[in-house]
Amino acid sequence: MKLVVQTGDPIRGTAGLYAEGGFRLPGDKSLSHRAALFAALAQGESQVENFLDSGVTQVLLTCLRQLGVQWQLYDRTLIVQGGGLDSFSANSEPLFCGNSATTMRLLTGALAASGVAATLDGSAGLRTRPMDRIVMPLIAMGVPIQASDQRKAPLQLSFRDRSKPLQAREFFLSQASAQVKTCLLLAALSADGTSVINEPASSRDHTERMLRSMGVEVYQPNSLSVVIKPPSQPLKPLRIKLPADFSAAAFLIVAALITPGSDVWLTDVGINSGRTGLVEVIQDMGGKLELFYKDNQAGEDIADIHVQFSALRGVKVQGDLVVRMIDEFPIFAVAAAVADGQTVVKDASELRFKESDRIKAIVQQLSHIGISVIETEDGFIINGGQPINGGQVDCDGDHRLAMAMAVAGINSNSQVQINGAEMINESFPHFVDLFNSLGANMAWQL
Ligand code: S3P
DSSP states (O other): OEEEEEOOSOOEEEEOSOOSSSOOOOBOHHHHHHHHHHHHHSEEEEEEETOOOSHHHHHHHHHHHHTTOEEEEETTEEEEEEEOTTOOOOOSSOEEOTTOHHHHHHHHHHHHHHOOOEEEEOOHHHHTSOOHHHHHHHHHHTOOEEEETTTEEEEEEOOOOTTSOBOOOEEEOSSOOHHHHHHHHHHHTTBSSOEEEEOSSOOOOHHHHHHHHTTOOEEEEETTEEEEOOOSSOOOOOEEEOOBOHHHHHHHHHHHHHSTTOEEEEEEEEOOTTTOHHHHHHHHTTOEEEEEEEEEETTEEEEEEEEEOOOOBOOEEOTHHHHTTTTOHHHHHHHHHHSBSEEEEOSOGGGGGSSSOHHHHHHHHHHTTTOOEEEETTEEEEEOOOOOOOEEEEOTTOHHHHHHHHHHHHTSSSOEEEETGGGGGGTOTTHHHHHHHTTOEEEEEO
């Protein structure tokens, strides 16, 4: 489907999880994945409020059902009957992970811990994404797993006798990745001793916080390492209210910053420091963006965010900051295009392994609406202050690219058409309704 975006009114109002009668921000994607999967590994009934009901979480829920896990989802509350670490039942049908690398990498870790045989597969896009980063360390732990060329999906796990535990290891990851870290932490639940995972930069630590709240002994001796002991007791079920997704809120943040006259409050948003690099960057760019701390739920900080139209200036983004805003580069590129002066992004080659090669996709798709971006090996350079033109773009099967293009369209001098924009439903259902309710002018076309 095509999304057609025209200049609308300023973006004004409030969006949050509990908007009465209005459209809501989605629950956190990373936390929804973890909560559904970890609840299945716990002993007893878990209750997860504000669960993200979207494409990428539906594939995980369907896989869990195939593995014999009982769950119900009513009005954004997910109830899971967890049966413990060894409760998955083998299923001869492949587990289809759709476009979701999070589903594939996390579920593989849980299956490695459980010992059941399974095949995990995904969409053509997911089949191109690197899986050697989980396959190689899992093999080192003794997990009977194979991939095509040891590198890509489909992944094949053979039966493992759970009376023989996996081997505890110390890993030094070559890339900072919360998905890889989580996969190994889950496998380590069935290891014969303490495992340690070291990263080159610190990625989001949702898994560590959630597992700790479930009674697992997991700690971070420093910001780059995590230590986990296999539990001697069953994992405690979850009772958790998830915050709104910061990475979804980021589209409204940038829309408000670059659209004259805008003023928006985003309420109950998760502000895990592994996710909020964009806040620091926007403040560095001169953006009027403030966070008001509100609550903590199962170890996760939650805030209300106030953002207003601002004159932005170019900025340099590099090093550890890249990891803390890894999902925000498509929308950040739109802010950088509008800002005054040059923006340089470095140390971001991981962007080439996301739902699309995001460096290439940003360069190509922004060029269709008149914004010139210079591609570098590990990032991009934008000379800001460029007018945004109308035009046709393609989102390359990437939900975040589609949403970034829609925000660019709000500020373009004529219509922007985004082909394949239904991908937005992978992570942000009601994106269009929510934006329109705040002043945007977007419409679906067949
Ligand atoms: C995620 C981690 C990130 C992120 C993805 C969700 C997670 O991937 O890009 O959208 O939930 O752990 P990497 O850990 O591979 O960087």
